[in-house]
Amino acid sequence: MPRMKVEPAQVEEIARELYVRALKILPPDIKQGFERLTATETDATAKSVLATMVTNIRVAEQTENMLCQDTGIPIYNVTIGREVEVDGAALKAAIRKGCERATREHPLRSSVVHPITRKNEHTSCGPGVPAIHVDFSEESGRLTIEMIPKGSGSENNSWLRMAIPAEGINAIKTFVVDCVLEAGGKTCPPTIVGVGIGGTSDLCVMLAKKAATRPLGTRCPDPEGAALETALGEAVNMLGVGPQGLGGDSTAFAVHVELAATHITMNPVAVNMQCHSARRASAAVTPDGVEYGF
Amino acid sequence: MAHHVLAPPITEAQVRALRVNDTVTLEGALYGIRDANQIALFDKGRTTRFDLHGQAAIHTAPNVKSVPPSAEHPTGYAPVCIGTTTSARMERFTRPLVADLGVRIIIGKGGLGAGSLEVFREAGGAYLAIIGGTAALETTWVEGIEDVDLDDLNPESIWKFRVRGFGPLLVAMDSHGNSLYDAVDRQSRSRRQNTLARLGVKPAAE
DSSP: OOOOOOHHHHHHHHHHHHHHHHHHHOOOHHHHHHHHHHOOOOOHHHHHHHHHHHHHHHHHHHHHOOSSSSOOEEEEEEEEEEEEOHHHHHHHHHHHHHHHHHHHHHHHHOOBBTTOOOOOOSSSTTTTTTTEEEEEEETTTEEEEEEEEEEEHHHHEEEEEEEEGGGGHHHHHHHHHHHHHTTTTTSSEEEEEEEESSSHHHHHHHHHHHHHHSOEEEEOSSSHHHEEEEEEHHHHTSSSSOOOSSSSSEEEEEEEEEOOOOOOOEEEEEEEEESOOOOOEEEEEEEEEEEOOO | OOOEEEEOOOOOHHHOOOOOOOEEEEEEEEEEOOOHHHHHHHOOOOSSSOOOOEEEEEOOEEEEEEOOOOSSSSSSSSEEEEEBBGGGGGGGGIIIIIIIIOOOOEEEBSSOHHHHHHHHIIOOOOOEEETTTTTHHHHHTTEEEEEEGGGTTTTEEEEEEEEEEEEEEEEEEEEOBBHHHHHHHHHHHHHHHHHHHTTTTOGGGG
C-alpha cells in the first residue's frame, strides 16, 4: 500500500471543525442512552429532567447551537495508522491552531485560563492545552482524530486512590460508590462513570478518562473488567442520586472500566466522570478523504 | 406545588412564598454571576455599578459574540449560548451576595450547601434549579444582553440579561430550611450499605 501523506493544513481544518461539531451534535449512542433511561425511570422529577435534556438535544440541532455553554477543556486524541506519513510536531501545532480558530471564528467561549494568573487568552489554548494524545494503530492508511470538549462540572469531580493489595477489589468497588455519592448533582448526571484500575498513578487517571469518554455500548476488553462494569453500573443506579442530583433511578448511563497491569504492591483506582452532555466528535482521514463521525 | 411568575425586583414576601418543588418562570432582568466576578467583588474589594437588590442571579459565563452596538445589542454583545454552571463552587459567596447585595434568587445547577440554606432562611432568598447542560434550550429564553460590568473578566463579567419565559425552574432550596439536595443526599447515603452489599462488599471488609 502506498504511503498516505497528511498535511498540517488538513489537520488544522479538521481540528477546527471537530470542536464545533462536538459542541453541537450529541453522538447517537448517547441519544440511545437517554431513550433507555427514559423508558425505565420511575421518579416524576427525574422523568421531567430527562425530558428537558432530550428537548435540548433537539433544540441544539434545530438552532445549530451548542448543547451546553461549557466549551470545556479541548482534548484531541490522534490515532496514526500504518503507512501514514505525517510531521508529528506540525500535526500538534495544526491542532492547536484549529482549536484557536474554532474559538475565534464561531465564536466560542474560551474556557481556558493560565492556572496561576487566571488570564484567559480567548483562544481555548494555553500551556499544555489543548490536551493532545497520540497513539498508533495497525490499520493502514488511516489517521483518526477524536475531539472531546471536557466539561468542568464533571471534570472537577475526579479522584485517585492509591489503595493497597490488602484492600482488594472491595476497595475499588467502595471507592466508585463513594465517588458517585460525593459527586451528587455536581457532575450533571446522568453520567458515564469512568473507572481506571491499575497501572501507575498517572496511567490510572488516564484510563479513567478513557473509560468516561468511551461510546456507550462498548465494553472493557478484559472480561474481569467487563463483569465489573455490569455490577457497578447496576449498583450506582441503586443510590437514587438521579438526573441533576434531584433524585431518581437515572444516576449513570453506565460505568465503564479500563484497566492496566500494576505493581505487586499497588491497587490504584481512579474515577473520572462524563456529564450527560457526553460530547465527542471524530474524523477519519483515509486516501478517500475525510469522513466525520463520532 | 404552585407555579410562580416572577418579574424582578422581587420582594421578601414573594421569595418567602416559594416552597421546594414549586416552579418559577422568570420575566425581565436576570444577572449572570460567576467564580471570577464574585472573587473580584468579595475577595478583592471591587464593586459593581449594578443594584442587585431584589434581583435574580444565575451562575453562568455565557458564549457571546461581538457585534456593532445597537438598540438590540447596546453592549456590543449578542448572546450565542447561555446556560448554567455548577453552583457548589460558589457556596461561600451566597452570604455576601444575598445578605449584603440583596440578591433574592440564585439560579444554578447541583445545589448549594447548608451555609447558603441558612442565608436564605435569615435574609429571604431561594435557589432555583435549572437543568445543567441544556443551554441550547435556555438560550431561546434569553432576549438579549442589556448591560455588562467588570468586563475585563470576560467571559466571567457580570451580565445583565433580558429574559422572557425563563423556565420553568424548580425551587430546590427555599427560605424555610428545605433543600431537595439535602433530602436526596441523605437518602442516597442511606442506601450506601445496601448498594455495597449488592457488590459483595461486607461492612467489616471496609
